[in-house]
Amino acid sequence: xxxxxxxxxxxxxxxxxxxxxxxxxxxxxxxxxxxxxxxxxxxxxxxxxxxxxxxxxxxxxxxxxxxxxxxxxxxxxxxxxxxxxxxxxxxxxxxxxxxxxxxxxxxxxxxxxxxxxxxxxxxxxxxxxxxxxxxxxxxxxxxxxxxxxxxxxxxxxxxxxxxxxxxxxxxxxxxxxxxxxxxxxxxxxxxxxxxxxxxxxxxxxxxxxxxxxxxxxxxxxxxxxxxxxxxxxxxxxxxxxxxxxxxxxxxxxxxxxxxxxxxxxxxxxxxxxxxxxxxxxxxxxxxxxxxxxxxxxxxxxxxxxxxxxxxxxxxxxxxxxxxxxxxxxxxxxxxxxxxxxxxxxxxxxxxxxxxxxxxxxxxxxxxxxxxxxxxxx
Numbered sequence: 001x002x003x004x005x006x007x008x009x010x011x012x013x014x015x016x017x018x019x020x021x022x023x024x025x026x027x028x029x030x031x032x033x034x035x036x037x038x039x040x041x042x043x044x045x046x047x048x049x050x051x052x053x054x055x056x057x058x059x060x061x062x063x064x065x066x067x068x069x070x071x072x073x074x075x076x077x078x079x080x081x082x083x084x085x086x087x088x089x090x091x092x093x094x095x096x097x098x099x100x101x102x103x104x105x106x107x108x109x110x111x112x113x114x115x116x117x118x119x120x121x122x123x124x125x126x127x128x129x130x131x132x133x134x135x136x137x138x139x140x141x142x143x144x145x146x147x148x149x150x151x152x153x154x155x156x157x158x159x160x161x162x163x164x165x166x167x168x169x170x171x172x173x174x175x176x177x178x179x180x181x182x183x184x185x186x187x188x189x190x191x192x193x194x195x196x197x198x199x200x201x202x203x204x205x206x207x208x209x210x211x212x213x214x215x216x217x218x219x220x221x222x223x224x225x226x227x228x229x230x231x232x233x234x235x236x237x238x239x240x241x242x243x244x245x246x247x248x249x250x251x252x253x254x255x256x257x258x259x260x261x262x263x264x265x266x267x268x269x270x271x272x273x274x275x276x277x278x279x280x281x282x283x284x285x286x287x288x289x290x291x292x293x294x295x296x297x298x299x300x301x302x303x304x305x306x307x308x309x310x311x312x313x314x315x316x317x318x319x320x321x322x323x324x325x326x327x328x329x330x331x332x333x334x335x336x337x338x339x340x341x342x343x344x345x346x347x348x349x350x351x352x353x354x355x356x357x358x359x360x361x362x363x364x365x366x367x368x369x370x371x372x373x374x375x376x377x
Contacts, residue, residue, distance in 0.1 A: 006287060012360050014279065022368045024299075025345040027155060027183060027322050027356035030209040033279055036272040040211075043271045056241060058267055065274035069216055072277060072285065073185070073200070075192040078256035079218050082265050086180045087114045089201035089217035090149070092260060093178055094118050096227040097146060101126025106140045107149040109133055110156050110350070115149045115180060134161065134317065138169060147176040152184030156349045157311045158322030158356075160188070167195040176223075182206055182215070187292040187321040187358055189285050198223040207321075207358065209280070210273035214266055219257040229253065231262035288359045292321045295357040295366070299323045302370045303355070306377060311352060324352040327377065335376060342372045 012018055014033040023031060066077040083089050105119045109131045119129045132140040141148065148170055150161050163179055170177045177197045181190050186207030192200065200218040204210030219227060234240060236259060237251035253259040280288060300310050300323050308325035312318025326332065332348040339346055346369075347354040355369070 006283065008291070008359070008362065011279075011283060012362065015360050018360060018365075020343075022344040022365050022372075024355045024357055024361065024365060024369055025347055026187075026207055026358045027153075027354060028206070028347050029212075030186070030206045030358070031360065032211065032272070033209055033276055035279060036209065036211075036275040039271040039275040040268045043268050056243060059241070059265075061274070062265060062267075062270055065270055065277065066216075068274060068277045068281060072281060073190050073192050073218065074194075075218055078258070079192070079220065080216050081219060081257040081260040082270060083201065083203075083215050083217050083260075084213055084266070085215060086182050086201040086203045086217075087118075089199055089215075090114060090178060090180070091118060092217070092230045093147075093176075093199045093223075093227065094122070095230050097176070099125050099127050099146070102128070102144055104128045104130060104142060104145040105147045105149060106130045106132060106137075106145055108137070108151075108154075108159075108161070110154060111149070112151055112155050112180070112183070115151065115178075119149065134159070137166065141170070141173055141175055145173075145175050147178060149178045150180070152179060152181035152188065152190065153320055153322055155183050155322070156354070157324040157352065158318055158320035158354075159312060160184070160317050160320045162317065163190065163197075164194040167197060171196060183322070186280060186288070188289055192218055192220075196220070204273045204276070208273065209276035211269050214269035214273050217257070217260070219260065224255065224257060224259075229260050229262060231260070233263035235264070236262055283359070291359045292357060293319060295359075295361050296321050296323055298363070298366055299355050299357055299369075300325075302366060303353075306370070306374060308353075321357055323355045323357075324349065325355075326352050330377065335373075338376050339369075339372055342376075344369050344372050 015031040017023060017031050066080045069080055070077040099122060105127060107115050130140055153160055167177055178199045179197045180201050182203040185202050198220050202208060203215040205212035229236060237247045238254040239247050303310055303325045308327050311324040332351055332353040335353055336346050336348040
């Protein structure tokens with residue numbers, strides 16, 4: 001579990017809450033690193049220093065954040081737009097498709113509500129929404145299917161969609177692919193060159209270790225040719241940086257995904273997200289993935305040792321930073337509340353205890369979790 005080239009204890013020191021809590025709940029909220037909070041403080045100090053006189057220059061900083069995210073997911077910075085939440089990206093896509101009666105949207109069973117609510121509302125326009133298992137995914141894609149919607153990881157049980165496989169299958173059939181990796185990006189690597197989704201969205205407040213209210217979406221070059229912006233504001237016109245002489249009239253959109261942002265951006269949040277992404281890149285996405293999955297494997301072992309039924313145990317699609325388990329005759333919601341009283345934070349989802357580990361966790365966290373869980377059982 002220890003990489004000799006990395007000081008995991010020093011990295012853990014970036015997260016003050018870990019000194020007070022045994023935190024095994026990143027699938028609910030990621031912990032904010034000290035350097036992200038410092039980036040926000042620097043921004044506010046800079047505002048006071050220059051009275052916001054250089055506000056256009058802030059966007060140069062945001063472009064550097066775009067470039068860091070592009071490095072993380074293997075795409076071009078021009079493919080990325082900042083969004084307040086993944087639901088904004090999905091709404092952009094769903095509002096931009098010319099739906100016809102008889103069209104079909106396919107998603108996986110037990111998806112996060114984001115991926116079900118809006119598609120279900122399209123029923124009034126004659127669009128059919130089909131929920132399926134991964135095993136029946138391919139047979140669910142019919143000639144009427146326009147879009148497949150999925151999460152990188154199931155928020156309930158950690159199921160890890162084979163995204164590159166899904167992407168290849170969908171491209172061969174001309175079906176659009178929306179992937180929400182709010183659950184997954186950070187502990188796992190997602191490569192846009194391999195997956196080739198049409199839209200890929202992440203709300204950064206979980207595994208990307210950013211404040212809630214900021215994230216990004218990748219919009220493929222092909223999708224940008226037909227997907228129109230849903231929000232139009234002063235930054236919609238491609239000449240928006242010329243603030244002394246803003247264009248008046250119908251906007252001329254840029255070719256880049258920035259055209260989907262519309263107005264001003266949540267500067268403090270983006271500075272924070274940028275600092276967190278840099279931390280992930282400096283640590284190394286591969287090293288983070290190896291460490292996180294090792295901790296997840298240890299978590300499965302200890303739960304199994306205490307008599308739990310670990311969901312998806314032994315299946316490669318459940319090799320995931322999210323581990324879900326049930327104990328016979330034990331209410332998981334009550335168990336999570338009682339663990340919280342003992343300083344251990346986990347979650348309960350749909351009748352299962354959900355434990356989510358990340359690179360900032362360690363064996364001591366797992367030992368304390370095992371000790372308190374054993375006492376309660």
